[in-house]
Amino acid sequence: MKIIISNSSSSPIYEQIASQIKSMIIKGQMDVGDSLPSIRGLARNLQISVITTKRAYEELEKEGFIETMQGKGSFVAMQNKELLREKKLKIIEDKLTEVVKDSKLLGIDFKEIEEMLKILFEEV
Incomplete structure (x- = not known):
């Protein structure tokens, strides 16, 4: 570890x-x-x-x-699968919140972020 x-x-x-x-x-x-x-x-x-x-x-x-x-x-310990999923979603939500904040600071609009996300989603 x-x-x-x-x-x-x-x-x-x-x-x-x-x-x-x-x-x-x-x-x-x-x-x-x-x-x-x-x-x-x-x-x-x-x-x-x-x-x-x-x-x-x-x-x-x-x-x-x-x-x-x-x-x-x-x-x-044994984890409740639904609770574990919620915790994972919370991690993603926190990361996306950070991306949104940074995007607004840099003047990047939603369409550009959406396009980046689409490209990344297809690549990974």
Whole structure:
């Protein structure tokens, strides 16, 4: 599992960790039942406090992305398929919102964006 911590980010480190793990789960890069690194192991690899990784895992567990079994570790939890789809749609919506904002700043109209999207959709 590759997690990158950014010192220049305004987000706390535990949120960066939780967000990246959540993203891996939503994108299907981690499957139900996959184990996560131990809290201590992840802290050691990222060279951060155990408290920080513990908080990230607690957040993920609270949101239903992982489940922790005492003495066994933390694992990707079973996801409701409809809820998972909604989360994926939210990610796309957020990205498209950013595109719309940038387009307006650059004076690019809807037709041009629509044409770009159509071309990209056919290429990918």
